[in-house]
Amino acid sequence: MKVAKYSRVQPRFQVIKDAITQAIRERKYLPDDQIPTEYELAEKFKVSRMTANRAVRELVGEGLLVRHQGLGTFVAPIQVESPLLEIRNIADEIRERHNVYSNERYKLEKIRSNKKLADLLGIAVGEPVFYSLMVHKENGRPLQFAERYVNASLVPEYHRQDFSERTPSEYLSELFPLSEVEHVVEAVLPSQQEQELLDISADTPCLLVNRRTWSKNKLISYARLVHPGDRYRLGSRSKV
């Protein structure tokens, strides 16, 4: 029986990419370790060198590997970067970096808005608001302290959700197609609580992203996202 030569579930270069990615995630290859050469990969995976080359080249483009002509290919030293603008939630971001996402929920409750909150959410003082506090982790290490305030009259079921699998931002974006987003980025020092939950010292500068999201001109939520400055950066690159 002949097996069709080019019908596969996974392209061969993708198989190689996945294998390398997994090996790095399992720490079989550590940062700065050299990985097999293109010739070795080609032999191991029974592909041509061009196919191995594509796998490695794409992983370089994704920031997972670095190459030096004449020397070899190496696991990239750890670096974290995220495109601004794209409101992609932190979970996707971490998974795209080929790392393990997890989170912990500390609070999920209904409160009444004070003046400041009412202004931010465009509602009246005293209106009900859901408040959630979560910490999102990359490979078990806290990366984002996320407080979120949600207009309770628009999202009455928010507090009934279990956000262990689906993040608040995923839940909200399913319910309300995003139409507008606002970001304000600041540098701040962490509060006592932020220090503890992010496992950082009082003098670690943090990137604070204030994000407000709208759906069809309705202001849905305000999020206050605090990230340790020593392991989180925002990046963007664009043609003009």
Add this chain to the structure above:
Amino acid sequence: MKVAKYSRVQPRFQVIKDAITQAIRERKYLPDDQIPTEYELAEKFKVSRMTANRAVRELVGEGLLVRHQGLGTFVAPIQVESPLLEIRNIADEIRERHNVYSNERYKLEKIRSNKKLADLLGIAVGEPVFYSLMVHKENGRPLQFAERYVNASLVPEYHRQDFSERTPSEYLSELFPLSEVEHVVEAVLPSQQEQELLDISADTPCLLVNRRTWSKNKLISYARLVHPGDRYRLGSRSKV
């Protein structure tokens, strides 16, 4: 006289990428327009289809094109505009707030690139680079500590400029029409020098914006912009 087959200044796939990119920028191809097929590109540029394929595939990865199997390749609908792009000229920004812009120049000299700088600017170690250090002020108050490294071989007259009226970024953008910008934002604590020149304390968190600019695929400059976190924020708001 025989011409070496594989010694080129530009790889062939890069030539194709540049040609397509430029055609889009010049609006010879409009959003959603179909561009030539791989076979046509291969013929036009006298390369194999694999080489044309790589050029197109990478442009898809960069978001400039979209492909549909069986249909063709098309210019991406809308260029996502980065909000961080609006971190433009600090002088304009200050004047738009109807405040008084001023600056102070502390250094303007020619240096030789070390390893790190060479990587950032995409040049060889030891290549000449211009270094400038300025502080930009709003109503006399320091707002931005700006170190800039400029590829001296591309901008040989940089060090002869007087940047009191025209900022380095204004000068460069006149000389080199901007084609690509990269921003990486971090939260950091200020160095001794930054504390002094920005007139802030050691525990004031700062927003560090690393900006690299390209013109026609030439990496022109790298700027390191430090802002006091207590009086500077980055903001953006965009429809999606």
Add this chain to the structure above:
DNA sequence: CAGTGGTCTAGACCACAGA
């Protein structure tokens, strides 16, 4: 069906780094 992109091969030449 023809035309498109998606993938793959086997081999080649070039450039760079280190011994």
Add this chain to the structure above:
DNA sequence: CTGTGGTCTAGACCACTGG
């Protein structure tokens, strides 16, 4: 000199789309 990555080719088969 060897071994590495960087690039390129000519041709091939597969899968999807539309007529």
